[in-house]
Structure formats: structure tokens, C-alpha cells
Amino acid sequence: MSKQYDAVIVGAGFGGMGAAIQLRRLGYRDLLILDREDDLGGTWHVNRYPGLAVDIPSSTYSYSFEPNPYWSRLFAPGAELKDYALHVAEKYDLRRSMRFGATVTRAEWDGSRWTVGLDGGETVTATYLLAATGFLSQPRTPDIDGIDTFRGDVVHTAAWDDACDLAGRRAAIIGTGATAVQLIPELAKAAAELTVYQRTPIWVSPKPDYAVPRALQTAFARIPQTQRLVRLLGSAVLELMMISGVIHYRRFRLANRLAERWCRAHLRRQVSDPELRRKLLPDYSFGCKRPTFSNDYFPAFTRPHVHLETSGISRIDETGVITADGRRTDIDVLVLATGFNLWDVNFPAFEIIGRDGKNLGEWWRENRFQAYEGVAVPGFPNFLSLNSPYSYSGLSYFTTIESQMKHMDRLFTAMRRRGSRVFEVTQRANDDFLARMTEKVGQSVFALGQCATANSYYFNQHGEATLLRPTSTVNAHREAVGFPLTDYTYA
Missing domain, CATH: 3.50.50.60 (FAD/NAD(P)-binding domain)
Known part of the structure; x- marks a missing residue:
């Protein structure tokens, strides 16, 4: 029994x-x-793709009853979230x-x-x-004709293969959601050529990321009230963004418009090419899809070996990707940042x-x-x-x-x-x-x-x-x- x-x-x-x-x-x-x-660890055990980090301030991304004073950055890298999970499991047996x-x-x-x-x-x-x-x-695998016939390496962001070396290779990534925003700049550093297949652009705002000084970590550890105050302030900002601009849209449309303008200005500062800017600019309201923060996502597309493709994918064959307009791109590695079902x-x-x-x-x-x-x-x-x-x-x-x-x-x-x-x-x-x-x-x-x-x-x-x-x-x-x-x- x-x-x-x-x-x-x-x-x-x-x-x-x-x-x-x-x-x-x-x-x-x-x-x-x-x-x-x-x-x-859940998400923070499964996900280990390059560039992985929490996409809201770390001070708010922890149990309030078990704060971590030692986050290395305002937006902690994924490995630190995994370590935090291990700490919680050990402390609470x-x-x-x-x-x-x-x-x-x-x-x-x-x-x-x-x-x-x-x-x-x-x-x-x-x-x-x-x-x-x-x-x-x-994880969602895209239903694209011929994807199973591709003979190169295929890796989903939720099952990242650390042995997949992109150095000197031609890579393609499908998807431009929050995960891809973190991953694409890292892929651009490694791949000889990178083609990004975008179905829907994403609202991206500046990322106020910085290293947390050791002195501040010490203060958080010795005087927990200081970290609680930082957590409160961070939570208040997130709440303002979410509640006023998204949930209470009928009453506070102006807040939503201001968020859009903030993101548009960020895109304009980082991308000078008007055609590329047009492709990267969402045509839906801020908040309809989860927005994110990044300082290096847009600049990745300005690099000469990174190509943004907005035509739909018609099919994939043994060696490459063919778009709806008939153009073909031969690749060695296919990365799926296609999210979850x-x-x-x-x-x-x-x-x-x-x-x-x-x-x-x-x-x-x-x-x-x-x-x-x-x-x-x-x-x-x-x-x-x-x-x-x-x-x-x-x-x-x-x-x-x-x-x-x-x-x-x-x-x-x-x-x-x-x-x-x-x-x-x-x-x-x-x-x-x-x-x-x-x-x-x-x-x-x-x-x-x-x-x-x-x-x-x-x-x-x-x-x-x-x-x-x-x-x-x-x-x-x-x-x-x-x-x-x-x-x-x-x-």
C-alpha cells in the first residue's frame, strides 16, 4: 500500500x-x-541560457520573510536565484x-x-x-513545417545545451519575448551571423541595472530595515506601473501613454535607423504583453552581422529557414525562444x-x-x-x-x-x-x-x-x- x-x-x-x-x-x-x-528551483533550475537574469529588481523578487542582502546586482543573474532557492530549501529543511x-x-x-x-x-x-x-x-515548440527535418543543432531556451558552441557559426533565433531580450545580445557576441525571426515586437524600457556595493550589502545584512525600505520602494514602482497603466487603464490612460513614450524614447536613443526602429516598435498598447527592461537588446540589432527578419516563416528544411516571401537563410544552429504553452x-x-x-x-x-x-x-x-x-x-x-x-x-x-x-x-x-x-x-x-x-x-x-x-x-x-x-x- x-x-x-x-x-x-x-x-x-x-x-x-x-x-x-x-x-x-x-x-x-x-x-x-x-x-x-x-x-x-523550478524556473531557476531549468533555465540557464546566456544572459539569464530576473527582470524585476531583485529586492522584490524574494520572500519578504527571508530577504537576501547579498544580491550582486539590482537585477540579479539567474545563478543567484538558484542559489537563493537552495538556501531557502536548506534553512527551512x-x-x-x-x-x-x-x-x-x-x-x-x-x-x-x-x-x-x-x-x-x-x-x-x-x-x-x-x-x-x-x-x-x-515549453512551446513552434508548429512550423519542416522543423523536424533541420539537421543542425536545435536548442530551446528552457532546455539550454551548454555544449552548443556558437563561435564562428550561423545562428537563428525564433522569438522576441522577454527571454529573447536577454538572450539575443549574448548570441550576437558569439555567433558569426545571427538572424532574429520576430513575430511580435516587445515594449522595452531602460534597465537601471548596477552592481550592489559591498557596503550596501553589509548594511542590508546588519540593518534589515534598510533592505525592507528598498523593497517597499521597488514594489511601489512596480505597482504604479502595473496598476495605473494596465489594470486601471480606463481611468489612467495617460500613465499608459507615458510608459509607451518612455519606451519609444529608449528605442529612439539606441537605434538611429528609422526602418529598423519601425520594425522594433510594437503596434499594440503597453501592457497587453509583458514588457521588459534592457540596455543592450536594441543595440544588438545595429551590429552588422545581426539581421532582423519580420516576414513570417514559411518552412524550415535540412539546412535553413525560408520566409513567406521566399527568402532563404542557411544556418547551423536554431534557437527556439518560443515561450510556453x-x-x-x-x-x-x-x-x-x-x-x-x-x-x-x-x-x-x-x-x-x-x-x-x-x-x-x-x-x-x-x-x-x-x-x-x-x-x-x-x-x-x-x-x-x-x-x-x-x-x-x-x-x-x-x-x-x-x-x-x-x-x-x-x-x-x-x-x-x-x-x-x-x-x-x-x-x-x-x-x-x-x-x-x-x-x-x-x-x-x-x-x-x-x-x-x-x-x-x-x-x-x-x-x-x-x-x-x-x-x-x-x-
């Missing part, structure tokens, strides 16, 4: 670790954290609950517990199931069957993507989905993680006070929350801006922007500690 756990958490990234820390605080000790990779190389394929509620199936046929059971598989965990295979990342055989993936796709407070779904008792519709709050993922930890604290405390072991969100509470979120999205840039050409992962296949929570982070945290307990049933 398989062992019965208090909770199974799927995913050993920052979301899964935050959930485990909160469950430990609540007294649950028998936890199992499953991850398909060979180590913890999480590794002993982790099991790697364990791919979850299915989970089913049997009326009293969850049975979780793993690749290979093994099953484990638990009272509670928490999905922390992340938003960007299922959120809405077809990541919501959820494995099959989840709730009460009365309710299939979560099918229900979401047939009845709109929705989750009460971004964590709970009616018909799925004792289940919390930490990467769900309307869950992502603000621009720092840690804002989302910590609001969900607060929600867990209130929910599990209420349940245990009642002597209950089973919770389930009510249909009424879910419907009310969905209606409120839908109304707020209607005030945002996603509904009122020009987003048709953004090709943004914020939008699902039904054209709804249901990824981000359309409220302030203050609101998200306030509701996490004060949602009506009657929004759940307990047994």
Missing part, C-alpha cells in the same frame, strides 16, 4: 516551497514535494520532503483523499493536493479529476478559466492550485506566493478550528469572484487597449485575459487574510 501523506505538493520551485513552508507552520509535517526535474525525477501524470479525489499517479505507474495518496507547477513550465497544457499541467469525475482541464476549457481568489475551484475538495486563472498579482511572483500563503493560513486555521479535514469552495463564492474579476478586466488595457496584435500569453484561447488578477497587490493580500470563511464548506 502507498504511504498516506498530509499533503502532496507538485512542483519544487518557489511556489511549492512557499506552500510547504506555510503547511509546516500550520503543523503539517508529513509532506511530499514532487518535481519532474533533477533538483529544486524542505529537501527531505522533496523527490526529484517524479513526473505527476494524474490526480484523482476519491471522496476522502487524493490519489496521485506518477509516470511509471506508482501512486501516492494525500489528504491535500497542491499544484505548484508554475505558469511557464510547458499555458492554456492548452499548463492549466493544469497534469490531469486532475475532482468530485463526481469532474475533469479540471476540461471544465476550465468548456466553462471559462476561473479559480476563487486564484487558488480554489468548486468540485475539487482539499485542492489548491497555486498557478491558476486570476492568481498572478503584481509583477513579482513572490507577491502572488505570499498572498496565497496567507490564504492557506486563514483557510486551514478555520478548518482545524472546526475540527474538519475537508474543505471546498462554494459555487456561489466562485461565481461572485469570477463576476468581479470579469468586471475589473473590463476596465483594463486588456479590454480597452489595442491588444489584437500582441500575441500575448496573458490571453487564453477564448480571448480572455484571465492570467493576471486585475486588482492591486494590496487588495490581493487584504482579501487573502479576510475572505469570508463561509465561502468554503467544511466537513
Whole structure:
């Protein structure tokens, strides 16, 4: 018989670790954290492409209860985020609950517990199931005719091959999202020729990146209040950008326009060629697609061996790429910066069957993507989905993680006070929350801006922007500690 756990958490990234820390605080000790990779860290373990760094200030990209005073830069490189994840796991004794190389394929509620199936046929059971598989965990391979016939090296940014040497070689990269913005300048340094295939340009603003002086790191370590102040200021700036210019677009269109002008000025300063500038300038509203920061992305395109291609790709053959207008480029290496598939295979990342055989993936796709407070779904008792519709709050993922930890604290405390072991969100509470979120999205840039050409992962296949929570982070945290307990049933 398989062992019965208090909770199974799927995913050993920052979301899964935050959930485990909160469950430990609540007294649950028998936890199992499953991850398909060979180590913890989630995104920061899987991704290791050249130029990888956090794209918001590091001071905001960490648990507030576990600050890191030793970030080397304002925007820390990816290796430091991996080290931070290792530090958190060690300090909070999480590794002993982790099991790697364990791919979850299915989970089913049997009326009293969850049975979780793993690749290979093994099953484990638990009272509670928490999905922390992340938003960007299922890489997307472009559906381009002939891509499987290419005889050169093919590498996806989410599975970077360190042995792939670009020196003296002809390379092509498909995609110009936030990942590509970091990677393209590095590829331009190494490749003899680099062709960038762009479907959608991206809004890019100046990156105020600088090394954090040792003296300041020491001050952060000795006087934690100083770092908390920096975190507060950084969070306030991000909140202003996200809430005023994007979420409250109807009332603050001027803020959105100012953000666009700031990005346009950055492009104009760095690219003198008007035709190249035109190709790199988005034709959709700021915020429809996640913007980013960079000081070296635009200059990379001004180098003589870097070529920007905006014609669609017709096909790929054994040795090169052919665009829709018939032009051919022979290459040695093909880099795929084509992002992730959120809405077809990541919501959820494995099959989840709730009460009365309710299939979560099918229900979401047939009845709109929705989750009460971004964590709970009616018909799925004792289940919390930490990467769900309307869950992502603000621009720092840690804002989302910590609001969900607060929600867990209130929910599990209420349940245990009642002597209950089973919770389930009510249909009424879910419907009310969905209606409120839908109304707020209607005030945002996603509904009122020009987003048709953004090709943004914020939008699902039904054209709804249901990824981000359309409220302030203050609101998200306030509701996490004060949602009506009657929004759940307990047994």
C-alpha cells in the first residue's frame, strides 16, 4: 500500500516551497514535494541560457520573510536565484520532503483523499493536493513545417545545451519575448551571423541595472530595515506601473501613454535607423504583453552581422529557414525562444479529476478559466492550485506566493478550528469572484487597449485575459487574510 501523506505538493520551485513552508507552520509535517526535474528551483533550475537574469529588481523578487542582502546586482543573474532557492530549501529543511525525477501524470479525489499517479505507474495518496507547477513550465515548440527535418543543432531556451558552441557559426533565433531580450545580445557576441525571426515586437524600457556595493550589502545584512525600505520602494514602482497603466487603464490612460513614450524614447536613443526602429516598435498598447527592461537588446540589432527578419516563416528544411516571401537563410544552429504553452497544457499541467469525475482541464476549457481568489475551484475538495486563472498579482511572483500563503493560513486555521479535514469552495463564492474579476478586466488595457496584435500569453484561447488578477497587490493580500470563511464548506 502507498504511504498516506498530509499533503502532496507538485512542483519544487518557489511556489511549492512557499506552500510547504506555510503547511509546516500550520503543523503539517508529513509532506511530499514532487518535481519532474533533477533538483529544486523550478524556473531557476531549468533555465540557464546566456544572459539569464530576473527582470524585476531583485529586492522584490524574494520572500519578504527571508530577504537576501547579498544580491550582486539590482537585477540579479539567474545563478543567484538558484542559489537563493537552495538556501531557502536548506534553512527551512524542505529537501527531505522533496523527490526529484517524479513526473505527476494524474490526480484523482476519491471522496476522502487524493490519489496521485506518477509516470511509471506508482501512486501516492494525500489528504491535500497542491499544484505548484508554475505558469511557464510547458515549453512551446513552434508548429512550423519542416522543423523536424533541420539537421543542425536545435536548442530551446528552457532546455539550454551548454555544449552548443556558437563561435564562428550561423545562428537563428525564433522569438522576441522577454527571454529573447536577454538572450539575443549574448548570441550576437558569439555567433558569426545571427538572424532574429520576430513575430511580435516587445515594449522595452531602460534597465537601471548596477552592481550592489559591498557596503550596501553589509548594511542590508546588519540593518534589515534598510533592505525592507528598498523593497517597499521597488514594489511601489512596480505597482504604479502595473496598476495605473494596465489594470486601471480606463481611468489612467495617460500613465499608459507615458510608459509607451518612455519606451519609444529608449528605442529612439539606441537605434538611429528609422526602418529598423519601425520594425522594433510594437503596434499594440503597453501592457497587453509583458514588457521588459534592457540596455543592450536594441543595440544588438545595429551590429552588422545581426539581421532582423519580420516576414513570417514559411518552412524550415535540412539546412535553413525560408520566409513567406521566399527568402532563404542557411544556418547551423536554431534557437527556439518560443515561450510556453499555458492554456492548452499548463492549466493544469497534469490531469486532475475532482468530485463526481469532474475533469479540471476540461471544465476550465468548456466553462471559462476561473479559480476563487486564484487558488480554489468548486468540485475539487482539499485542492489548491497555486498557478491558476486570476492568481498572478503584481509583477513579482513572490507577491502572488505570499498572498496565497496567507490564504492557506486563514483557510486551514478555520478548518482545524472546526475540527474538519475537508474543505471546498462554494459555487456561489466562485461565481461572485469570477463576476468581479470579469468586471475589473473590463476596465483594463486588456479590454480597452489595442491588444489584437500582441500575441500575448496573458490571453487564453477564448480571448480572455484571465492570467493576471486585475486588482492591486494590496487588495490581493487584504482579501487573502479576510475572505469570508463561509465561502468554503467544511466537513
